[in-house]
Amino acid sequence: MPLSASKLNVGDKYEEVVVDDLTRTQLVMYSGASGDYNPLHTDDLYAKEVAGYPGVFVHGMLSMGLTGKMLTNYVGDGRLTKFGVRFTNQVWPGDTLTSKATVIEIREDGGEHFVDLTLETINQDGKTVVTGSASARVDP
Amino acid sequence: MADDLTMPVEASHILMFARAIGDDNAIYRDDAHARQSEVGHIIAPPTFARAVAQFDPDYHLRWRNNVPWFGSGKNPTGLDNPSPSTGGLHAEQHFEYHRQAKPGDVLTVTTIKGKTWEKMSKRAGRLSFSETIQEYRDQNGELVITSRSVGVKTERPVEQN
Numbered sequence: 001m002p003l004s005a006s007k008l009n010v011g012d013k014y015e016e017v018v019v020d021d022l023t024r025t026q027l028v029m030y031s032g033a034s035g036d037y038n039p040l041h042t043d044d045l046y047a048k049e050v051a052g053y054p055g056v057f058v059h060g061m062l063s064m065g066l067t068g069k070m071l072t073n074y075v076g077d078g079r080l081t082k083f084g085v086r087f088t089n090q091v092w093p094g095d096t097l098t099s100k101a102t103v104i105e106i107r108e109d110g111g112e113h114f115v116d117l118t119l120e121t122i123n124q125d126g127k128t129v130v131t132g133s134a135s136a137r138v139d140p
Numbered sequence: 141m142a143d144d145l146t147m148p149v150e151a152s153h154i155l156m157f158a159r160a161i162g163d164d165n166a167i168y169r170d171d172a173h174a175r176q177s178e179v180g181h182i183i184a185p186p187t188f189a190r191a192v193a194q195f196d197p198d199y200h201l202r203w204r205n206n207v208p209w210f211g212s213g214k215n216p217t218g219l220d221n222p223s224p225s226t227g228g229l230h231a232e233q234h235f236e237y238h239r240q241a242k243p244g245d246v247l248t249v250t251t252i253k254g255k256t257w258e259k260m261s262k263r264a265g266r267l268s269f270s271e272t273i274q275e276y277r278d279q280n281g282e283l284v285i286t287s288r289s290v291g292v293k294t295e296r297p298v299e300q301n
Binding site: 002018019026029030032033034035036037038039042043045046048049050051052053054059060061062064065066068069071072073076077078080081082083084085086087090 | 153156157159160161162163165167177178179183185186187190191192193194195196199201202203210211212216217222229230231232233234235236237239240288296297298300
C-alpha cells in the first residue's frame with residue numbers, strides 16, 4: 001500500500017531484516033544477474049592471495065539492492081524518485097543486515113506529495129554498512 | 141566519453157535480478173499481478189540499471205574466452221604482473237528516477253566522466269575517487285534514470301576493524 005502524506009510524521013521509522021546469514025551463493029547469483037563478475041566478489045583464492053582480503057566480500061550494489069528491497073516495501077512499487085547511498089563498510093558472507101528508513105520531510109511540489117527519507121543498513125554487530133537517502137511520491 | 145550502450149530490458153532478466161537480491165515482490169515477476177497493480181506492468185527493481193554491465197561488450201569485470209583474466213584458474217591470478225592496486229571499490233551510488241524501467245524498454249545509456257579527487261585514509265592509504273554519470277533514455281528519447289556513481293581505488297586493501 002502506498003504511503004499517505006496525511007498519515008506520515010517526521011521521525012516515523014520503518015525497518016526490516018533484508019538478509020539473514022548472507023551466502024556465497026547469493027554473491028554468485030548477484031554476479032550472474034548484474035554482470036559484475038569481479039573476482040573480489042566471486043573468487044576466494046584471488047580475494048585472499050592477490051587482493052589481500054579475508055575472502056570474497058559483497059558487491060556494494062547488492063548491499064544497495066537489499067536496502068532497496070526495504071525501501072520499496074515501505075514506499076510501494078513505482079513510487080521512488082530518488083535513491084542514493086554511500087558504502088561505508090564492507091559486507092561479508094555470513095552477515096545479517098537490517099535496513100531502516102526514517103522520515104525527515106513530507107512535502108508538496110507541483111500538486112504532488114513526496115516523502116524524504118534517510119536510510120541506514122547495519123550488520124549483526126551494529127556497524128553501519130550503508131547510509132543514504134531517498135525520495136518517493138506518496139498519496140495526499 | 142565512452143560509446144553509448146544499448147540495454148534491452150527483459151522480463152527474464154528482471155526475474156533473475158530480483159531473485160539475486162532476494163526480493164520476492166510479485167511486481168518483478170508476475171505479469172497478472174502487475175497488470176492489476178497501480179503501475180500496471182512489471183517494473184525493474186530500483187538498482188537494476190547498473191546491470192547495464194551485461195550490455196557493455198568490453199566490460200572489464202567479465203571473464204572472456206581467450207582473454208587473460210585477473211581472477212584465479214590454476215593460480216590465484218591469471219596475470220603475470222597483477223596490478224599492485226587492489227582494484228576498484230564502489231564508494232557511492234545515486235539514482236534519480238523519472239519512471240521505473242519496464243520489460244520492452246530499449247534504453248540508450250550515455251556515460252559521462254565526472255570529477256576525480258583524492259583523499260588519505262587510515263584504513264586504506266591514498267584513495268583515488270572518480271565519478272561517472274550515466275543517463276538512461278528510452279526508445280522515445282525520454283530520460284528514464286540518471287545514475288551517478290563514485291568509484292574508489294585504494295592504495296592497499298581496506299583494513300578490517
